[in-house]
Amino acid sequence: xxxxxxxxxxxxxxxxxxxxxxxxxxxxxxxxxxxxxxxxxxxxxxxxxxxxxxxxxxxxxxxxxxxxxxxxxxxxxxxxxxxxxxxxxxxxxxxxxxxxxxxxxxxxxxxxxxxxxxxxxxxxxxxxxxxxxxxxxxxxxxxxxxxxxxxxxxxxxxxxxxxxxxxxxxxxxxxxxxxxxxxxxxxxxxxxxxxxxxxxxxxxxxxxxxxxxxxxxxxxxxxxxxxxxxxxxxxxxxxxxxxxxxxxx
Amino acid sequence: xxxxxxxxxxxxxxxxxxxxxxxxxxxxxxxxxxxxxxxxxxxxxxxxxxxxxxxxxxxxxxxxxxxxxxxxxxxxxxxxxxxxxxxxxxxxxxxxxxxxxxxxxxxxxxxxxxxxxxxxxxxxxxxxxxxxxxxxxxxxxxxxxxxxxxxxxxxxxxxxxxxxxxxxxxxxxxxxxxxxxxxxxxxxxxxxxxxxxxxxxxxxxxxxxxxxxxxxxxxxxxxxxxxxxxxxxxxxxxxxxxxxxxxxx
Numbered sequence: 001x002x003x004x005x006x007x008x009x010x011x012x013x014x015x016x017x018x019x020x021x022x023x024x025x026x027x028x029x030x031x032x033x034x035x036x037x038x039x040x041x042x043x044x045x046x047x048x049x050x051x052x053x054x055x056x057x058x059x060x061x062x063x064x065x066x067x068x069x070x071x072x073x074x075x076x077x078x079x080x081x082x083x084x085x086x087x088x089x090x091x092x093x094x095x096x097x098x099x100x101x102x103x104x105x106x107x108x109x110x111x112x113x114x115x116x117x118x119x120x121x122x123x124x125x126x127x128x129x130x131x132x133x134x135x136x137x138x139x140x141x142x143x144x145x146x147x148x149x150x151x152x153x154x155x156x157x158x159x160x161x162x163x164x165x166x167x168x169x170x171x172x173x174x175x176x177x178x179x180x181x182x183x184x185x186x187x188x189x190x191x192x193x194x195x196x197x198x199x200x201x202x203x204x205x206x207x208x209x210x211x212x213x214x215x216x217x218x219x220x221x222x223x224x225x226x227x228x229x230x231x232x233x234x235x236x237x238x239x240x241x242x243x244x245x246x247x248x249x
Numbered sequence: 250x251x252x253x254x255x256x257x258x259x260x261x262x263x264x265x266x267x268x269x270x271x272x273x274x275x276x277x278x279x280x281x282x283x284x285x286x287x288x289x290x291x292x293x294x295x296x297x298x299x300x301x302x303x304x305x306x307x308x309x310x311x312x313x314x315x316x317x318x319x320x321x322x323x324x325x326x327x328x329x330x331x332x333x334x335x336x337x338x339x340x341x342x343x344x345x346x347x348x349x350x351x352x353x354x355x356x357x358x359x360x361x362x363x364x365x366x367x368x369x370x371x372x373x374x375x376x377x378x379x380x381x382x383x384x385x386x387x388x389x390x391x392x393x394x395x396x397x398x399x400x401x402x403x404x405x406x407x408x409x410x411x412x413x414x415x416x417x418x419x420x421x422x423x424x425x426x427x428x429x430x431x432x433x434x435x436x437x438x439x440x441x442x443x444x445x446x447x448x449x450x451x452x453x454x455x456x457x458x459x460x461x462x463x464x465x466x467x468x469x470x471x472x473x474x475x476x477x478x479x480x481x482x483x484x485x486x487x488x489x490x491x492x493x494x495x496x497x498x
Contacts, residue, residue: 029354
């Protein structure tokens with residue numbers, strides 16, 4: 001029974017995507033919408049991404065130092081550990097999960113509220129493909145902007161690690177910089193950005209899907225918002241596993 | 250003119266509308282009345298295509314609407330204006346942006362031309378100096394008037410109003426009713442109003458259709474209601490003790 005429900009939901013999701021990826025009514029209006037969404041979903045996430053990344057980088061540095069008390073292990077490996085942790089996992093996956101909470105709930109509640117207050121019906125009555133008009137600009141905005149957030153997270157996270165490492169005296173500036181530069185594999189950034197784009201698509205479409213199928217009132221909007229965050233997070237973790245196997249093995 | 254022929258609609262096997270036949274005339278305010286749950290909102294949503302009918306035919310002038318695909322419906326929908334029960338104004342847009350929205354989507358007018366049209370529509374519904382306010386900053390009556398302005402922005406041939414007076418005080422309700430009637434006559438629109446407000450029925454009901462238990466139970470004008478001996482209609486229209494005494498029931 002649950003399997004049938006899941007298949008049914010997946011079918012609905014695919015049908016919604018089919019509606020979303022249809023020819024826009026007026027490209028100029030869609031472009032304006034996309035710019036608004038970049039501001040709302042991207043630029044307004046810079047603060048939270050920065051704060052979380054600084055602290056993540058700092059904690060990774062301290063934890064790595066704490067686990068490397070052996071005098072035969074060089075201190076520069078602290079910088080290397082922080083760099084690789086940020087590049088491979090934290091800046092894409094953890095930031096993805098954070099954005100699933102912030103952006104995902106925002107999208108689900110916005111579209112859900114529009115549904116229950118008949119704003120989506122109003123769009124349909126005007127002859128506008130509401131799914132495409134509301135969701136496509138959000139997908140484009142997050143796919144374009146989330147890679148910038150990821151790169152920002154990498155830079156700020158590594159800087160946060162250096163700041164705390166030097167401040168607490170667990171590593172010197174020179175050792176940390178040496179570690180950050182040591183055995184650097186540029187492909188790690190590509191891998192991270194590919195994951196970010198996939199996560200951006202998942203967060204936006206899954207959240208929009210839950211918002212779009214809301215029926216009822218404010219209680220259902222809240223429920224849809226929660227479901228959107230939970231399901232986006234689960235799919236981020238699932239695709240993290242799949243993409244890691246595909247891209248790094 | 251809109252014609253409905255033998256329309257049937259059910260939800261989960263429960264018949265909500267049964268064999269509805271009706272003609273809604275041009276330049277007149279056509280009212281659909283009935284108790285809550287009688288099926289009048291479903292009928293309105295079937296006519297505008299928000300619900301698909303099980304069987305039956307819907308004609309806009311001579312064009313059959315119910316069997317058209319989304320693209321062909323779009324052409325007719327651009328001739329439709331709709332006033333929703335809760336106004337359905339876009340929360341994130343100002344009064345001016347709400348009224349300008351259909352012009353942005355479906356015309357090639359310059360910004361100045363669009364602004365002129367927006368101001369004309371807002372003036373027509375007596376909204377002055379409120380262009381830059383958001384829906385949350387205006388009263389319920391003003392929201393309805395802005396929604397009417399948005400509905401007439403593209404010079405519609407057909408105007409649909411779902412419970413236009415709900416949530417309004419009696420005086421504002423009369424203002425909205427009169428506004429709809431004036432616009433209907435001035436622009437020669439086919440207007441369909443869904444209501445259970447008896448003041449509206451007696452005030453602007455050029456043609457009245459009474460829906461009872463999903464069936465068309467009675468049809469006539471507001472003058473005919475006073476002479477009708479239809480029990481269900483009289484029970485609905487003259488529901489208070491005072492009105493029953495006046496009617497002589």
